[in-house]
């Protein structure tokens with residue numbers, strides 16, 4: 001049998017302006033870092049760089065947690081790592097849902113053999129503390145409270161500090177989704193006593209997709225070490241991954257780290273370090289205010305109440321009669337700008353305009369507002 005060679009040449013993408021729910025614009029500095037020579041994954045120089053990535057992530061998460069690292073897979077794998085390591089068959093987990101990602105947490109709990117007690121809030125609203133308290137009162141045997149800090153599907157921010165404090169009053173551990181909040185709005189893992197947290201490289205860190213920063217407290221680690229059952233996932237079992245990312249022991253082969261992707265994350269975190277995390281949070285906020293002014297001048301309204309809005313993810317209510325898909329295609333084809341449509345039940349109802357990481361700058365705001373003025 002003969003195969004005809006397909007007529008395919010190198011892929012040469014255009015440069016876009018990425019203003020959706022992630023990935024965000026990747027600075028050239030990060031792309032350049034990723035083009036540096038590939039080292040062996042047990043090369044002492046590379047091992048040294050991995051140690052720096054750990055320290056840089058500790059800074060980004062504002063934590064001293066020893067178990068802080070990047071999972072070699074996207075944010076969804078960081079989510080899964082938290083659940084498969086902390087949830088054992090029969091465990092009860094209170095899952096707060098106010099958008100798409102809380103629903104994925106439920107899936108994770110159930111696939112681990114646990115029971116998910118759902119606390120539902122309307123999409124676009126933050127997690128309601130009173131409902132969480134009610135669920136905790138009715139489920140004194142719950143082991144974990146899980147919630148999304150920054151709901152990317154709606155643009156709403158929940159009060160992570162208060163939810164974690166409440167969960168701890170009831171002796172529960174906490175799993176926090178910080179995929180969209182890390183680097184974009186205030187997040188303090190140690191001060192807020194978060195037990196397990198995961199994020200992604202491609203949102204407010206402005207790195208390429210495919211890595212998931214995670215961090216686990218000592219309390220969480222104790223629970224993992226004392227599991228009665230084996231973690232069902234070999235790849236995500238922290239007991240094994242620790243031998244690879246742990247600092248005090250000799251590095252042992254677990255999987256081959258995505259070397260060049262980690263150069264990129266290292267550079268992204270150095271950029272964050274240079275800016276200073278508080279400055280990064282403030283920049284995201286100030287640019288959100290500028291975007292808001294421009295959007296409101298065009299007669300567009302925000303979907304989320306002002307006090308709960310995420311500066312890095314601006315959800316805009318679509319007026320009746322606006323052709324969602326056609327307009328977004330126009331923005332992409334005529335201006336090279338990508339914005340996000342609604343996800344799940346929000347499809348056709350909102351637009352999601354991301355001002356994440358390197359995308360959060362004046363130039364992008366001007367470009368988008370100008371393009372919207374011409375297009376609407």
Ligand SMILES: *Cc1c(COP(=O)(O)O)cnc(C)c1O
Nearest residue numbers: 074075076101150152179180200
């Ligand atoms: C993007 C996102 C994820 C998933 O991350 P991937 O890198 O796409 O796997 C999870 N949670 C939230 C809140 C997100 O915004």
